[in-house]
Amino acid sequence: MTLGFTLAYLALIVLIPLTGLVWRSASLGWTGFWHVAVDPRTVNALKISFGTALVAALINVIFGVIVAWVLVRYRFRGRRVIDAIVDLPFALPTAVAGIALTSIYAKNGWIGHLLEPLGIKVAFTPVGITIALIFVGLPFVVRTVQPVMEEIRKEVEEAAATLGASRFQTITRVLLPGLQPAILTGFALAFARAVGEYGSVIFIAGNLPYVSEIAPLLIVIRLEEFDYAGATAIAAIMLLLSFAMLFIINLIQAWSRRRYGYGT
Numbered sequence: 001m002t003l004g005f006t007l008a009y010l011a012l013i014v015l016i017p018l019t020g021l022v023w024r025s026a027s028l029g030w031t032g033f034w035h036v037a038v039d040p041r042t043v044n045a046l047k048i049s050f051g052t053a054l055v056a057a058l059i060n061v062i063f064g065v066i067v068a069w070v071l072v073r074y075r076f077r078g079r080r081v082i083d084a085i086v087d088l089p090f091a092l093p094t095a096v097a098g099i100a101l102t103s104i105y106a107k108n109g110w111i112g113h114l115l116e117p118l119g120i121k122v123a124f125t126p127v128g129i130t131i132a133l134i135f136v137g138l139p140f141v142v143r144t145v146q147p148v149m150e151e152i153r154k155e156v157e158e159a160a161a162t163l164g165a166s167r168f169q170t171i172t173r174v175l176l177p178g179l180q181p182a183i184l185t186g187f188a189l190a191f192a193r194a195v196g197e198y199g200s201v202i203f204i205a206g207n208l209p210y211v212s213e214i215a216p217l218l219i220v221i222r223l224e225e226f227d228y229a230g231a232t233a234i235a236a237i238m239l240l241l242s243f244a245m246l247f248i249i250n251l252i253q254a255w256s257r258r259r260y261g262y263g264t
Contacts, residue, residue: 064141094199124206137190
């Protein structure tokens with residue numbers, strides 16, 4: 001009974017809307033769909049969306065693991081405050097985050113006016129988009145890795161050190177193999193969130209075609225032009241690309257579990 005309820009719920013919430021999306025885009029025909037897919041503006045928007053999302057997710061993996069390590073392994077004054085700040089992007093409206101980041105990194109912002117003399121421009125560029133995606137994606141990595149890291153006892157590290165392992169060897173051969181599935185899951189969640197992010201990006205992106213225009217914004221533009229078939233075609237392309245990348249990540253996760261014996 002629970003299996004039937006689960007399948008019905010997933011079909012209603014996920015499969016039916018996605019099927020409708022593909023069906024609507026099919027109204028263009030293969031020629032029309034291909035024309036939208038290879039349009040230079042569409043290709044560039046997809047490159048910016050997926051490229052910045054990938055870079056942001058990779059950066060979040062590195063610093064997210066470090067933040068999780070600090071929160072788990074160290075006790076210091078203000079630790080609870082930092083732990084609460086990590087969840088701030090979850091509670092903060094994305095539009096507010098976008099406005100705040102834009103005000104900070106604009107030419108007259110706190111950080112922007114320091115970078116301007118160096119010839120570094122952040123706001124209204126792909127760099128600004130990446131920063132916004134890092135902001136919204138960091139909690140996914142930290143909160144995914146942190147519980148798994150808490151289960152790794154310090155005695156394991158001490159045993160590795162007793163056997164002659166260096167600190168680097170302990171991290172790469174003892175700790176990271178056990179954290180790898182969680183790290184991949186955090187990466188997948190951060191990447192998926194970044195690809196579809198809209199509210200926090202449009203303010204700092206500048207939305208310049210062929211420069212800083214993201215695919216979700218291009219979909220909105222097509223809807224405002226009443227080009228519903230074109231909008232659904234771009235959405236279907238994003239869906240296919242996202243599914244392919246997440247499928248590859250899931251394969252890597254399954255391989256890591258088999259190799260290190262986790263989840264068996």
